[in-house]
Amino acid sequence: MKSINVAVVGFGNVGRAFVKTLALKRKTLSEKYGININVVAIADSKGMVIKPSGLDDYEMLKLCEVPKSGIHMFGSYAKQGVDIAEIYDKAAPNIHVELTPANYATGEPGYTNIVFALKRGAHVVTANKAPLVLYYREIVEEARIRRLMIKFRATVMGGTPFLEMLSSMKSHDIEKVEGILNATTNYILTEMHENLLDFEQALRKAQALGIAEADPSLDIEGFDAAAKLVIISYVIGKPINISSIYRESVAQISLKDVLDAVKQGHVIKYVAALDAQKMVASVKIEKVPRDNVFAQINGTLNGVRIKSDATELFFIGRGGGRIETAHTVLDDVIEVALRGSA
Ligand SMILES: NC(=O)c1ccc[n+]([C@@H]2O[C@H](COP(=O)([O-])OP(=O)(O)OC[C@H]3O[C@@H](n4cnc5c(N)ncnc54)[C@H](OP(=O)(O)O)[C@@H]3O)[C@@H](O)[C@H]2O)c1
Incomplete structure (x- = not known):
């Protein structure tokens, strides 16, 4: 032993x-x-x-x-x-x-x-x-x-054992890694879509349930997702600096934005993306068609797409939780x- x-x-x-x-x-x-x-x-x-x-x-x-x-x-x-x-x-x-x-x-x-x-x-x-x-x-x-x-x-x-899988893809040329990497903001957006809460109400609910921190700024300003993109970039051998990542704040989304998107057949998601060919990364608010995989990832779930020169993979699973x-x-x-x- x-x-x-x-x-x-x-x-x-x-x-x-x-x-x-x-x-x-x-x-x-x-x-x-x-x-x-x-x-x-x-x-x-x-x-x-x-x-x-x-x-x-x-x-x-x-x-x-x-x-x-x-x-x-x-x-x-x-x-x-x-x-x-x-x-x-x-x-x-x-x-x-x-x-x-x-x-x-x-x-x-x-x-x-x-x-x-x-x-x-x-x-x-x-x-x-x-x-x-x-x-x-x-x-x-x-x-x-x-x-x-x-x-x-x-x-x-x-x-979810995502990083382990990504780092094992050693023969692949990873072109893009993108997805929903922050559980707190995905939960807030899901509440806005499903229960028609405005941003503040959804945030307060997330805090009451212990999903959001008392100070949620790292999540809602996209810093947490950007930090994850940095770690992903190192794992695939294409390092980027966190200060170079373009970030939008999810706090600017109103209930009207959500309703307008839904009327057009879209869902609003907070998408973190690393383009490893252009070496650019962002955490942005995106309107995703309702039949897109990312539109189905709700609540505290995370979902990531890996695109390489050889294949495309999707991971869906828990982002965190103790x-x-x-x-x-x-x-x-x-x-x-x-x-x-x-
Ligand atoms: N929670 C999740 O689902 C999750 C998921 C993925 C990654 N993480 C990461 O995992 C880490 C821990 O998360 P958590 O949710 O467990 O955080 P947490 O509940 O805030 O716990 C942090 C712990 O670190 C202790 N600590 C603070 N400063 C210290 C120091 N100088 N020396 C020794 N201990 C110190 C704190 O002590 P006190 O108890 O005395 O304050 C506390 O016990 C964080 O970096 C977080 O980002 C968390």
Whole structure:
């Protein structure tokens, strides 16, 4: 049985769903794949739990019940304050799971944590887009020279194994990747079309259901979808800079726009597109014919079309959601555990 030690940095929606899923599936995973995945450390913004021998399933499930920012109160393994070096000194994790919030101004704390982990010999799995959007080359190079893996399939279509498929298309010349990459704005637009809510009402409903953040600007200004296009561009080897991506705000869509589009047999969608031949990318409001595939992608679903010199593929699935994203993160961890040299 191969034993792998994991540190989880960031213990919010996805971090908790990851730890809970692992606690519930660990036995099956060890029977199926011959790997024993131990969580040796967890950190949130206020504190850490470090147990070098690994938390047991019960401790992991109980930790998921502590209030937000509260793991420093969890028994004798817990302490106040976050010190990533202490996690590595005491518990020497083989895999670093970075699930901190995305900060597109600095990439922090994710960037520093990821580079630190790689320098200490740990493979990295992350759902945090910002460090990759700002420092993709640096991170990948750091991993490459140390022969470590950096996995981030949860960063785009978090609940669907889309990036893995895209990166596996190595013989293809990818011409275009386009689609609905942001679940929050797709939900808002679906509410406007189906329940005739205006933009503000639909946004408030999305916030009440926990689909939209209290500050939804990254989603509605197209920044989140643009960040995903940047990661896609790196994966296909045609890097673009986020500042070069043309973005329109979805907040400018009125109920009248929706009704006018419907009368003309169209549906309004927020489409993110990367033209890898012209090297241009955009996040734009588009009127899509009702019989187009993208018109059928509603609510919190995402849908992406990949056009290559050889084929055309469509992916439809969950863009995020804590449980779906946690499974994608866990898939990455399992893959590293099976393939990595740790
Ligand atoms: N939610 C999704 O469906 C989804 C899907 C795909 C990707 N993602 C990405 O996954 C990441 C996590 O998302 P989430 O929804 O779990 O976010 P979240 O609920 O806001 O959780 C973030 C966690 O990071 C912790 N944190 C903040 N600063 C920290 C620091 N300096 N050191 C250690 N921990 C720190 C927070 O601590 P406190 O609890 O103390 O505040 C919290 O536990 C984000 O980058 C997000 O963009 C999320």
